[in-house]
Amino acid sequence: METLRYAAFTDRADGGNPAGVVLDADGLTPQEMQAIAARLGYAESAFLSRRSPGGATIRYFAPEAEIPFCGHATIATGVALAERGGVGTLVLSTPVGPLELRTERVGGRVVASLVTVEPWVDGIDDDVRAELLQHLRLGEEEVSADLPVMLSFAGNIHPIVPVRDAAVLRSLDYDYEGLKRLMSARGWGATIAVVHRLGPDVFEARNPFPPGGVREDPATGSAAASLGAYLRARGEVQPPATLTVHQGADVGRPSVITVLIPESGGMTVSGGAVRIPG
Incomplete structure (x- = not known):
């Protein structure tokens, strides 16, 4: 093996x-x-x-x-x-x-694409939202006024937390143990997608991952797919659309995730991969 x-x-x-x-x-x-x-x-x-x-x-x-x-x-x-x-x-x-x-x-390298299961998007209770923001150490003034905090699923449940500007994303410093307890209690087994919109179909993201024992995930395909489902459900994009998510630069491992958002059905997540020596 x-x-x-x-x-x-x-x-x-x-x-x-x-x-x-x-x-x-x-x-x-x-x-x-x-x-x-x-x-x-x-x-x-x-x-x-x-x-x-x-x-x-x-x-x-x-x-x-x-x-x-x-x-x-x-x-x-x-x-x-x-x-x-x-x-x-x-x-x-x-x-x-x-x-x-x-x-x-594609251009001499292998590109892989996966099609997710059928996604869904739902609201989040006010008290749970408040506790989530508390553990993320985000004030109401730092959360986006245009995009709400919601739950989105495309294989995993991801809370989507849009923030107002890039400075908020750069300074993210959350309560690891508090967020881990909240996520366990709510059955959120993957990451929290804290995102900032750079353009109509371009976002940057940071993804805390306490349930997995990892402080921050450098590239989260399921969260990018869930973000695509969130944008489609809210009418923020006109399908078919291509979403680009930049992630990982804040932890020294920059990544680019591409998500094709169809008119219906699962999201298509695409990207390459490189063998790590050793």
Whole structure:
């Protein structure tokens, strides 16, 4: 068994979001997968089993917990498979349902695209919103007046927290333990997407990730997909539209995530990945 290491949503090994990838995990127990993910210390690692020419089963583990769905580890897995067996399309069986994973060569490198499950968007109770902002250490004057705080799902539930300007995003310094308790109590097992709008379809984001045992995620494909679903539900974009999310620069690992927002159905998240030496 080989544990591969890839950085996703980047074209450089020291950028994007690192992920562990195990392409043959049939002999591993969930406890062993969890131990590998903890040892790597990456935001998530992906484990493939029951591989066939047309698909596989995939599971995702953060250092402290199993995660239902992970965008960047799926992109890393797609690139790893394509580099070894050629590009094509697979259907992955995940805890949240089947995902289509496509790979193609673009300009000499492999680009992977995944289609999420059907998304949904919902409001957030006022008291929960207040506690969320408290743990994020954000005042009402720092939150966007145009885009509301809401919950959005495209494989994971992500609270979407738009802020007024880039300075608020740069200075984000949240209460890790308080946010971890709140997220556990609410069943939010992924990240909080704190976002700032740079243009009609361009955002920058920071993603605290206490449930996984990671202070901040450098590139979060599922959160970018959830942001796309949020924008579509609110009529903030005219589908089909392409959303670009910049993330990770604040933790020294810049990334770019592309999300195709269709008129209906799941979001298409795309990006490349680079093998991390060692």
